[in-house]
Amino acid sequence: LSLEPLDAGLEAEVTKVSNSEFSTVLKTWNRTSKPNVELQYKLLKLLSSKGLSVSFPIGYGFDKGNPVLLTSFDGSPIQKVNIPIFKTLAQMLTDVHRLPLEEFEHSMLRKHDFISYFFPAINEHQDIKNLLENLVSLSNMKQDRVIHGDYNLGNILHKNGKYTIIDWTNGQLGDPRYDIAWSVVLARIYVSERYGSMFLESFLSISEYSKDEMELYEAIACLRWILLNRITSLPKGKATIVRVKKILKNNVHLNENIL
Numbered sequence: 001l002s003l004e005p006l007d008a009g010l011e012a013e014v015t016k017v018s019n020s021e022f023s024t025v026l027k028t029w030n031r032t033s034k035p036n037v038e039l040q041y042k043l044l045k046l047l048s049s050k051g052l053s054v055s056f057p058i059g060y061g062f063d064k065g066n067p068v069l070l071t072s073f074d075g076s077p078i079q080k081v082n083i084p085i086f087k088t089l090a091q092m093l094t095d096v097h098r099l100p101l102e103e104f105e106h107s108m109l110r111k112h113d114f115i116s117y118f119f120p121a122i123n124e125h126q127d128i129k130n131l132l133e134n135l136v137s138l139s140n141m142k143q144d145r146v147i148h149g150d151y152n153l154g155n156i157l158h159k160n161g162k163y164t165i166i167d168w169t170n171g172q173l174g175d176p177r178y179d180i181a182w183s184v185v186l187a188r189i190y191v192s193e194r195y196g197s198m199f200l201e202s203f204l205s206i207s208e209y210s211k212d213e214m215e216l217y218e219a220i221a222c223l224r225w226i227l228l229n230r231i232t233s234l235p236k237g238k239a240t241i242v243r244v245k246k247i248l249k250n251n252v253h254l255n256e257n258i259l
Contacts, residue, residue: 007077009154010232011035011169016073023073024058030066035169037067042108043171044071050099053092054165074166075159081191083198088163089156090202093183096165097145097176104146111143111173118149118178118224121231127258128227135220135253139177139213147174151183153190177209181217185225189243190235219253226259 004016006025011033015026029035037060044057055071062068078085101109115122115136122129148155149170157164180203188196200214225244228234241259248254 007154009167017070018073025055025071025073027069027071028063028066029068033169034067037061037069039108039110040069040168040171042105043168046103046108047096047099050103052095052099052165053163054168071166073159074162074164075157078153078156078158078163081153081195083202085163086187086195086199087202087205089183090199091206092156092163092165093148093151093179094176094203094206096148097179099146101144101146101173109146109173114141114143114174114178117172119227122227125227125230128223131254131258132220132223135216135223139175139216139220141175141178143173143175145174145176147172147176147179149174149179149182151179152186175217176207177213177217178220180207180209181214181221182224184214185218185221185247188247189225189240190237193243193246215251216253218247219251222247222251222254223258 002018004018006014006016008014008027011031012027012029015028017024017026029037041057041060044054047054048056055074058070058072060067060069115132119128119132122132147170148165148168149172150167151165155165155167157166180200184196184200184203187199200211203209204211204214222244225234229236244259245256248256248259
């Protein structure tokens with residue numbers, strides 16, 4: 001077997017494990033986060049059995065007390081995007097949202113308090129908290145569909161013409177509008193405003209959501225990015241803050257002072 005470290009997020013180490021016949025990915029949560037890997041395994045197994053574009057789960061367990069998950073190797077993160085790719089990615093996430101809840105075991109359907117789960121340490125940032133609570137109260141949020149929780153280009157792999165959604169650590173019952181808005185906001189910040197708008201249009205064309213309600217959910221998602229940027233080291237390039245300021249300026253629910 002050969003071992004090759006892969007790019008990972010803040011919570012785990014990821015290793016490609018290969019021989020001449022196959023490749024797999026071993027994810028080890030050896031930092032502060034200790035998720036329920038059995039739940040992730042079962043979720044991936046179900047989504048995979050329904051033909052959705054997710055990694056195939058091979059096994060799960062513990063290594064020196066650290067949760068580990070072994071899955072198929074599904075390629076590399078997307079390097080270039082265009083309208084057809086965004087349409088494909090929008091359809092993939094929408095297919096997840098449309099999966100009937102009857103397909104899931106009751107224990108797999110976690111529902112968290114939205115603000116405390118997605119906005120850590122929010123009580124220490126009263127300016128964000130006040131605005132956030134007001135927006136959530138206006139949002140008519142419904143946590144009644146399966147969401148990914150962190151759908152972005154870094155969590156979508158490409159191999160031989162196929163796209164695969166990875167990292168289901170935040171998979172739970174939630175509101176698809178937030179799931180979409182988070183992915184669109186990250187596209188606006190890390191790709192471009194133009195491509196972020198294209199991504200949003202791709203979602204709107206296959207859903208019943210309006211631009212107005214999605215603008216509100218984008219405001220909520222942008223507040224999450226700003227909070228995370230305050231409490232941890234988010235990746236930033238030369239244009240990142242400029243793009244964030246543009247979102248704040250153009251969104252009717254936000255203002256630049258919050259940055």
